[in-house]
């Protein structure tokens with residue numbers, strides 16, 4: 657489950673930032689997770705709960721993880737139509753040409769976090 661490592665990295669980044677702001681506890685972390693980002697929201701939530709249970713983080717007992725799923729979109733280089741690809745090899749529904757370029761869907765980043 658590589659989401660455990662991903663979540664560990666996220667917590668490191670957020671905690672470093674939170675310490676610089678003299679936060680005592682983190683109550684919420686919002687993540688943007690693209691449909692094609694290779695991270696499963698369910699597994700991220702599970703990893704978050706595991707770190708929270710370890711009690712050696714800045715996460716408060718009630719801390720919550722908010723996951724904002726970013727839908728995938730691709731643009732066809734031939735007819736310039738934007739569409740929602742259903743797989744990694746994006747085939748244009750308009751002209752049936754492959755090679756669509758992903759515009760969104762690969763994001764994996766912290767959008768915001770709250771603490772005090």
Ligand SMILES: [Zn+2]
Nearest residue numbers: 732735748751
């Ligand atoms: Zn096309």
